[in-house]
Structure formats: structure tokens, C-alpha cells
Amino acid sequence: MSQSSAPTPRTRIVREPQRAVYDRATAYEILDEGFICHVGFAIDGQPFVIPTGYGRSGDNLYIHGSAASRMLRNLDQGIAVCVTVTLLDGLVLARSIFNHSMNYRSVVVLGTATAITDPNEKLEALRLLSEHILPGRWAESRFPNEKELKATLALRLPIEEFSAKVRQGPVIDDEEDYSFRTWAGVLPFNTVPGSPIRDERCDPSIPEPEYVAHYARPRS
Numbered sequence: 001m002s003q004s005s006a007p008t009p010r011t012r013i014v015r016e017p018q019r020a021v022y023d024r025a026t027a028y029e030i031l032d033e034g035f036i037c038h039v040g041f042a043i044d045g046q047p048f049v050i051p052t053g054y055g056r057s058g059d060n061l062y063i064h065g066s067a068a069s070r071m072l073r074n075l076d077q078g079i080a081v082c083v084t085v086t087l088l089d090g091l092v093l094a095r096s097i098f099n100h101s102m103n104y105r106s107v108v109v110l111g112t113a114t115a116i117t118d119p120n121e122k123l124e125a126l127r128l129l130s131e132h133i134l135p136g137r138w139a140e141s142r143f144p145n146e147k148e149l150k151a152t153l154a155l156r157l158p159i160e161e162f163s164a165k166v167r168q169g170p171v172i173d174d175e176e177d178y179s180f181r182t183w184a185g186v187l188p189f190n191t192v193p194g195s196p197i198r199d200e201r202c203d204p205s206i207p208e209p210e211y212v213a214h215y216a217r218p219r220s
Helices: 024-033 070-076 119-133 146-150
Strands: 036-043 046-057 060-066 081-093 101-111 152-158 161-167 185-188
Touching: 024 046, 024 081, 024 101, 024 161, 036 060, 046 119, 060 119, 101 152, 119 146, 119 152, 146 152
Parallel strands: none
Antiparallel strands: 036 046, 036 081, 046 060, 060 152, 081 101, 081 185, 101 161
């Protein structure tokens, strides 16, 4: 697919259009850094938004969950879906309450997800999900058995209709408010892992993996 996406009437950013990004590479950087997506769909007029893990390979997004999940059962039937991922980069503290904001990066993907029925492709989709969260872990873990694979539904969502929205930068106040005496600025946010905690039944002779000891997310 092309490296940019012409916005559709559904993905064109209307509010704060200067923050819109329709570049595919930027959208993929945001998707690759995130952990959780929110999947929105409607059943019989009732909207639902469900958080879940995901992974990306090329121009496809992969979502997984229980085969008994209402969300995944209904997505398999071809219900329109909206998937969002948001990264919070900082709080923007302005002089006026109205101009407070956040620095963030977000992506919205619209489309229809389809179930992956081929066992080998499903296993690969689950590997992509695992590697998205913790690269290197899949190769050092027990692979899913037949029972676990049957209990798991993996869905593929083509990334065809999408948009990103990004807010980065300092406080933007009304000119007359710059003389108001209160602290103003940006409080940056970063995701920083803590020290690993070994499971009490983990053999002490097993060394801590490099991907755990020096864990870091890709950052655009």
C-alpha cells in the first residue's frame, strides 16, 4: 500500500485539523509503540468499546481474545469496527483552564476484521501479538497447544482506512493570559519499566533474559 492515506469522510480530522496526520509510517510508529487498543463496535444498536492487546505486520492489525468473547464472535460476523490506540506524552498546563491540554499521539483504524482459520496463520498471528508486547519472549515460552488454539480467536484487520492525530509542543495561551501569575509548562510522561520480580517458583539458576533486564518500547 502507499505510504500515505487520503482521508475519507469518516477519517478526516475536523477538530484541530492542523494536528491531523495521514502518513502511514507515522501511524505505524504509534501502533508499534502502544500496548492496548480499544475496539469499538455495535450489536443491535448497543455500542461496546473493549480494550485488548494487538500486533501489527505490514498493513494488517491482529487482535486476539477468547473464542467465547462477545466482541470477537461478532467481529467475525463482519460488524463494522473502529480500533483506536493512544499514547500520552505529557500534560500541558496552561494559565487558563480552557487552554490546558495534553501532548499525545493517536491512531484510528476503521474496517471489518476477519477471523483467521488456518492453524499456521493463527499461530503466526499469536506470535506477532507476543513479539509486539515483548520481543524475544515467544521463542523462550511453551507454544499454544491444540486446546489453547481452539479457545483462541485471532482476527485480521486490514489497515486501509485510518488517520492519526498528534499534539506536541508547549502551552498555547491567549495573549492576555500570559501575565496571569501561575506556573505554566509541560509535564512529560514516559513509560518506564520497573525492576523485574522473579516468580517464586522460578528456578533461581535461570538467568534473567536480556529482553527483560533491558526492556524498552520503540519510540518514534
